[in-house]
Amino acid sequence: MSQNTMNLKVKVWRQKNAKTAGAFVTYDVAGISDEMSFLEMLDILNEKLITEGGDPVAFDHDCREGICGMCSLYINGKPHGPWQANTTCQLHMRAFKDGETIVIEPWRANSFPIVKDLTVDRSAFDRIIQAGGYISVNTGNAVDGNSLPIEKQNADDAFAAAMCIGCGACVAACKNSSAMLFLSAKVSHLALLPQGAPERKSRVLNMVAQMDKEGFGSCTNTGACEATCPKEISISNIARLNKEYLGASLSAE
Amino acid sequence: MTFKQMFTSSVGKKLVMAFTGIFLILFLVVHAGLNACIWAMDGGIMFNKAAHFMGSFVVPRVLEIGLFLGIFLHIVQGYMLTLENKSKRKIGYEVNYAKGSKWYSRSMAILGTLLLMFLIMHIYHFWTPSRLGGIGGIKNLDTFNLNGVEYHNLYAEMQFIFTNPIVVLLYVLACGSLAYHLAHGFQSAFKTIGVHNRRYHAMISTIGYGFAIIIPLAFAMMPISFYLHWVN
Numbered sequence: 001m002s003q004n005t006m007n008l009k010v011k012v013w014r015q016k017n018a019k020t021a022g023a024f025v026t027y028d029v030a031g032i033s034d035e036m037s038f039l040e041m042l043d044i045l046n047e048k049l050i051t052e053g054g055d056p057v058a059f060d061h062d063c064r065e066g067i068c069g070m071c072s073l074y075i076n077g078k079p080h081g082p083w084q085a086n087t088t089c090q091l092h093m094r095a096f097k098d099g100e101t102i103v104i105e106p107w108r109a110n111s112f113p114i115v116k117d118l119t120v121d122r123s124a125f126d127r128i129i130q131a132g133g134y135i136s137v138n139t140g141n142a143v144d145g146n147s148l149p150i151e152k153q154n155a156d157d158a159f160a161a162a163m164c165i166g167c168g169a170c171v172a173a174c175k176n177s178s179a180m181l182f183l184s185a186k187v188s189h190l191a192l193l194p195q196g197a198p199e200r201k202s203r204v205l206n207m208v209a210q211m212d213k214e215g216f217g218s219c220t221n222t223g224a225c226e227a228t229c230p231k232e233i234s235i236s237n238i239a240r241l242n243k244e245y246l247g248a249s250l251s252a253e
Numbered sequence: 254m255t256f257k258q259m260f261t262s263s264v265g266k267k268l269v270m271a272f273t274g275i276f277l278i279l280f281l282v283v284h285a286g287l288n289a290c291i292w293a294m295d296g297g298i299m300f301n302k303a304a305h306f307m308g309s310f311v312v313p314r315v316l317e318i319g320l321f322l323g324i325f326l327h328i329v330q331g332y333m334l335t336l337e338n339k340s341k342r343k344i345g346y347e348v349n350y351a352k353g354s355k356w357y358s359r360s361m362a363i364l365g366t367l368l369l370m371f372l373i374m375h376i377y378h379f380w381t382p383s384r385l386g387g388i389g390g391i392k393n394l395d396t397f398n399l400n401g402v403e404y405h406n407l408y409a410e411m412q413f414i415f416t417n418p419i420v421v422l423l424y425v426l427a428c429g430s431l432a433y434h435l436a437h438g439f440q441s442a443f444k445t446i447g448v449h450n451r452r453y454h455a456m457i458s459t460i461g462y463g464f465a466i467i468i469p470l471a472f473a474m475m476p477i478s479f480y481l482h483w484v485n
Contacts, residue, residue: 011347024347043448059444103348176338178263203273205254207261217341218263220332220361221441227353234427236449243447245264252254 004034006098010045012057013105018113018121026101030040034094039064039071041093058117066090066230069165072172073118079169079228087167087230093231109177111215113244124214125182127165131210133186135195148194157194161185163231170225170233175243176217181225183211184241185233191244202246208245266334271445273327274438278464280320285471291484298409304407308383312405318433328369335362357433364417366435371427378414383407415479435465 007030015022029045036044039061045054062070071088075081081091096102104118150158164185171179187204188225190196196203219238226235259265290300305314346353349427357364383405395406415421439461440454448454478484 038346074346074348074350077346077350078352079350095446105346105348108342108344108346110343160371163268168470173353175354177341178338180263180436208264212263215341217338218267219445220267220334220338220358221437221444222358224350224353228350235444236451236454238424239447239449239454242264243449245262246447248266249259249262 003033004098006034006093006096008032008041008096008099009040009101011101011103012118014057014104014117015114017116022114022117024103025253032093034092036093037064037089038073038091038093038095039089057121058115060119061089067165069167072107072122072167072169074104074107074172079107079172080167083230084232085130085230091228093168102145107172109171109216110166111177111179112168120168122166122168124216125168125179127214128179128183128207128210129166129186130215132199132205132207134189134199135190136198137195147188150193154192159191161188161237164189164229164233165231166186167230169228171216172238173224173228174217174219175222175224176220178219178225179211179214179216180219180238180241181229181233181235183207184237187244191240193223200244201252204241204244204248205252206233208241230238266330267445269326269330270334271442273330275446276319276323277327277381278435278439278442280323281468283466289471291408291411291478294484297406300398300408301404301406304383305404308405313326324372328365328451331362331365332363336478342475347403352366355437358437361434364430366432367430368427371423371430373422375427377408378420379410382410408466415476418480421480423475424476425473428469431472432465432469435468436462439464 003187007028009028010028011024011026013022014025022173027045029047029048032041039059042057042059049056059070060070062068064071066087066089067131069087071080073088075088078088080088082095083091086207098160106112106114106118107120107122111124112122115121162185164182167180168179170181171177174181187207190203191200221235221238223235226233260269273305288300290303291297293299302427380390382394385391395409396403397406398404417426441460443457443461444454446459
């Protein structure tokens with residue numbers, strides 16, 4: 001298979017740290033193969049910057065297999081770039097044309113402060129999970145996996161919600177910087193399974209309270225989150241979150 | 254968990270928007286239904302009787318207080334939520350993400366503001382002369398007597414107001430705003446109160462789009478009917 005190479009311009013947000021103001025800087029990257037991943041293209045840019053004695057562009061990444069949720073980047077006006085149901089690390093350069101200028105921005109939300117360049121602090125998600133994204137289990141011998149009957153549809157919906165990798169693309173895409181697609185995936189995942197039943201009410205109340213404390217916005221059901229989610233988490237989970245919240249807050253002491 | 258906490262959380266604020274929104278949707282049905290009496294082709298007798306009932310009977314008058322409270326809450330909460338949501342992203346994007354959502358779902362505050370401007374004009378045209386006519390400098394409506402009962406001739410007032418083509422155009426444009434506001438608001442309100450089941454969701458979306466077309470169309474046809482003398 002023949003591979004094409006291309007020359008591109010990348011317009012990247014550069015910011016030294018959380019306290020300094022940032023600005024866009026445009027770089028030329030030459031000889032990029034269309035078979036490269038997007039992050040490999042950034043690796044080449046960084047090698048060039050290091051060779052020239054400059055400061056490499058900071059960006060988050062880990063598994064580069066589309067399953068860990070570490071990579072981010074708001075590419076040409078869409079979180080994780082132009083492809084559907086895809087993470088930035090799985091985006092390949094064949095998505096772009098020779099001579100194109102690619103605009104790369106960090107996730108923008110007050111709750112995701114910039115650490116450096118394209119790296120943002122997403123620990124707000126960790127604190128939301130800590131507030132209720134757990135279940136109680138008895139210690140001792142492991143229970144037989146088949147001893148708890150679970151309806152097929154509920155199991156499927158719970159697994160679909162559990163696909164969320166917590167990357168934060170939903171917050172980045174939302175005009176309100178709302179984290180409700182993320183939260184609704186976590187709440188749905190556990191509310192649909194019998195293991196999640198003991199803390200079902202306190203979970204949704206505590207997690208919503210923590211989400212509000214972190215400063216995320218309110219959902220207005222535009223659907224931008226669902227459209228950009230690399231794991232195709234359905235917005236119907238947000239409706240389920242609302243139902244869980246309404247029920248729990250009405251019946252709480 | 255207090256009721257204050259319940260309705261001031263990020264989910265709770267949406268619940269206030271959704272409950273008041275659904276209440277206003279129900280009001281639109283009543284309003285459109287009563288106004289449809291203009292097409293009874295009886296010179297406005299049925300319409301004026303209906304308007305008289307709404308203005309003189311205690312039940313609709315009490316509901317009217319609820320209606321004003323609902324509208325007020327929907328407007329105030331809507332603006333507060335919009336400003337609050339906007340404040341959550343201090344630095345915006347260079348390239349905006351427009352493909353993932355419909356323009357009207359992102360423009361509810363602007364469409365709502367257009368509706369508020371219309372509402373002020375609409376209340377000035379019909380509600381104040383009907384309810385407060387004669388107080389201070391507020392215009393009084395013509396009256397007529399039928400079987401010993403004094404009726405406001407609100408029908409004649411409609412005929413008069415809708416002789417002005419600019420007013421007719423503003424009313425029709427407001428119906429356009431209403432259509433797009435409802436196209437998003439109807440199904441969004443039901444999602445917010447927790448309707449997540451696939452079959453209900455598909456049904457509510459379809460009903461929502463139908464409602465967003467039929468109700469504003471019925472309202473738009475009213476000034477047009479008077480202006481083009483389809484009703485006399």
